[in-house]
Amino acid sequence: MKRIFTLITILCALGAGAQGVKPLPSLHTEGRWLVDKHGNQVVLHGVMDTPSNYFNGGRWEGSKALGWWDHYNDTGVTNCLAYFEKLFKGMEKAKCDVFRLHMDPAWTNDPADGYVYAGSVGQASDASGEADIKKFNPERYQKYMPQLYLKLAEMAMKYGMYVVVRPPGVCPHDLKVGDYYNQYLMYVWDVFSQQEFVKDHAGQISIELANEPVNLRNAQNQDDPKALHDYFQPIVNKIRENGFTGIIWAPGTGWQANYTSYATYPIEGDNIGYAVHDYTGWYGCSDANPDPQNKIEQFHKQVPVVDTNPIIITEVDWSPENPSAQGHYNEHNEWVQPNYGTWSTGSTSKWGKAYKAMLDYYGNISMTLSGTGCLFDIDKLLSTGNVYPAFNGLEEACGKACMDWYAEYYTVNYPHADDEAETGDFYTIESLKADQESFDLMIGDKTKILLNVLYRDGHTKDISDVATYEVDEPSVVEVKKGSIRALANGEAQVQASYTDVQGIIWKKSFVVKVTGLDLGALTALSSLSDITDQPFAIVNKESQKMFYGPENQNLDMGDPLGVINNKSISGYMFKAEAISGRDGCYLLRLMTLNGSEYSVYGKPGYLNSQPTTGWCSFILGLNNQNGEDVKDGAVWEIKYESGKGFTLKNMATGKYLKDAAPAKYDAPAYFDFLKSSVTAGIHKVERSVDNDAVYTLQGIKIATLQQWDALPRGIYIVGGKKKLK
Incomplete structure (x- = not known):
């Protein structure tokens, strides 16, 4: 829904003081919205921060009893709280109404050299940084829960901000249902949701279950569209058993950028939302490609739950290129041009414009910038008590843009007092x-x-x-x-x-x-003998994927496939998927380019939901569009040449999968051939793999295995599988 700003609305909101209602009103979810007790829709805007002296720029200190690095003690608690109270005052002035609190592991980690957390058994040996939980100490977590974390939450609420709480640390790269990290998160949220203060403020405090899962598989360590649900649903159930009724935000995979499986297997229960991350270059949008409509559509493809649940973007930032600074590689092993101090590089007038268009289009997306310093100048706040946009007010950076946007949003979609009379x-x-x-x-x-x-x-x-x-x-x-x-x-x-x-x-x-496409007579694709009198055309690729259209139509791709049952299929493509328990049989589904899907056989399922190691499974396109090998991300080009039939070319290797049609193209003979070939059954054909080549995720060959050590860190494709360096 696009926001509608009217003069009456703005004047009334300003006259009523808009936000700043205290005590902070209670929130819950209704459909895809956050709402207050009266059903008024609420959208939140603020920042994230973490109580770490390192990440807070050394602006507060502890007693240093164990050395210069030791700030995480009772003295540190006092100093940290005093520092954050100043930040919260600044956030209130900057029109923030939500704060994402990271329960920083600096407080929960045990500094003793010999200490190892028993719950870390199973952790990968190369886990490092905040993904390493070997030093997590449950006693320290329980100690600093009421002393620090909940005090910070209470303080943020005092200054008009709802609080989204994130667990200590970040997810390791690879997760599976029931693993050690699954149990770690279960413990963290079990303890947190038992706190009486948390339960008493369930309308103001919400829970973000995890930070940036990357790869997540089922308990058998297999790709599974239900894995996200199965990983987080038991934690949600435990939180509810403990009596916490507030909003729970579930993350997606791919560093919180992929939520497609939740469309079929959502987190169950009331008060469920989804926490998303968004940086320049994600969701098909960057300064080089800042098309708002493309951003809106791609976000919907990756986060389809925006149609059904509230969304909060808990990390986002940007600033323009700064040649005098230093760049870095991001999570996706993409080079980020040097900027003014944000994680991603982009401009408000380009990427930022598309980002805001997306927020306004959907309407139900809240957000927190990736840090307080991304919104306003912290040192100027500490010295003057006033807020100034970060990066010296640079117009093309997120600080100036978001201070302007937050002031605009402050007068709409805000919560009303719990006891407000529903009159007028x-x-x-x-x-x-x-x-x-x-x-x-x-x-x-x-x-x-x-x-x-x-x-x-x-x-x-x-x-x-x-x-x-x-x-x-x-x-x-x-x-x-x-x-x-x-x-x-x-x-x-x-x-x-x-x-x-x-x-x-x-x-x-x-x-x-x-x-609709009345193909009800089509059951399993292993037998088409009962529909030979229907108009159809088949593209005989290596696993017999099919296109349908009038039988008497010229199959020269200049005018492909026309209509089905008087419905135009221009711009459509088919995809096939294995039918569980029926070897060699495929489910055929028609897709539009905007993502709509039509099931031809049975209920829509998931492509490659069954193990297909070593076999090809394709999404095929019309009109010389590219097909995609959804198993490993390789790009395939489909072409038809009159008299030769169809070819399928792997764009990474340059190799072709040959079409089995007669050498000389003849429509009647071609149809006879197709009928006989598919009636005998559909057979998978194993694809040869160049095991010595190294490809990017875009299917571009860049090296051989002999050159592996010289490559930068990142994710590559080797032997048809993703490999992390």
Whole structure:
């Protein structure tokens, strides 16, 4: 939902003092929104910080009883709290209303040389830095929980900020369900969620379960779309058993950039959101490619739960290139140009513009910058008591941009006092409006209903997620959380209802027409003999992936495949996946370029959900688009040459997988050949791999194994598999 700023809204908000309500109102989730007790939608903006003298620039110290580095003792607690109170005063002046607190492991680590945490058994030998939990001491964690961490949370709340709490340290690179780190997180959150202060402030304190998982597999150490759910759901269950009812933020993999599996296997329960990270170059957006629409679409592909749950971006920053500074490699082994002191390099007028467009488009995304120093100048705050944008107010950096944005956002989507009377123009609805009142969908389509109520004071509210829906033909469409899914051919009436705080029921009706690709006769692709009278065309690739279209159409790719059942399929592509328990059989699914999918056989599943080590499995494209080997990321080019058939070329190796069609192209003979070849069954063909070559994740050959030691640190593809250096 795009924010609507009206003069009436702004004046009313300013007149009421907008935010700054104390005591801090309680928050919970409704659909994809954070809301206060009255159902008003809330979006939060602030910063992250960590109570570490090192990361705090040496601005406070401990007693140094054990040496110059020892700041993490009772004296350090006093000094650290005094320092952070000054920061919180600055954050309040900078219009922050959320603070991400890292329970820094500097306090939980045992300084004794011989100490080893018993729960670290199973940790990889190369784990280092904050991913190394060998020094974690449960006694120190329990000691500094009430003395420091909860005092910081209480102090932040006193200055008008909700608190998102992150566990000590960062995730190791490779995780699997039930591993030692899974148990470590279970312990951390078990202790935290038992604290009475935490439970008493469940409406103000929320939990971010982990920081930056990278690779996460199931208990058998296999790729599994349910692994994220299975890793974090037991922790959520334990937190709820302990009586904490507040919001829990679940992370994704890929350094908190991949949430696709949650669309099918979400974290279950109430008050669930998802914590995401975003830096320049992520989600297909950078200064070199700052297209807002592309950013919006790519974010949705990687974070589809933005449609169903609140999102908070808990790390983001940027500043422009600074030739006099020093660059670095980021998590993805991509070179980051030197900048003014942020993790990522980008400009507000380019990347930042697309980033803000994404925030405003979805509306339900909160954020915290990666550090206090990314928002304002800390030393100027300490010396003057005033806030000035970081990086000397540089227009192209995140400090100046976010101070401006936070001031703008401060007057909208803010929480109201728990005991506020639900009367007056702010709570009086005048109308219910829908973006559209009819839908023409194809089977498998999923689209959002956009319903907004307009209040008398001029502000609007998206009630799509919280409205109730009645469908007269549930076999044709279903509606969940404001999203329509087309199930079968036909027409249905959908009625939405919403009851406001005054007890008035508002209603809106929709007509939904559904048509589709009627390939119901197609069951397993191992037998097509029963549909030979239907128009179809088959691309005979190494595992017999198929395109459908009119039989009498020229298969020269100049005019590919036209229509199916009077529906244009221009811009569509098919993908196939193994059917569990039926060796050699594939599920065929039609995809649009915007990510919509249509299941041809059975329910949509996950490509490569079954182990396929050593075998190819492709997403194939039309119109000379590239196909993708989803197993290892290699890029494949598909071409058709008249008289020769189709070819599939691995762009990394330059090698072809040969088409088995007759040498001389002849449509009737080609169809006869295809019918006979697929009726006999679909067979996987093992792909040869150049085991001596080293490729980038983009499929570009850059070295041989003999040159491995000379390569910079990063992730590469060797022998068809990812390899970390």
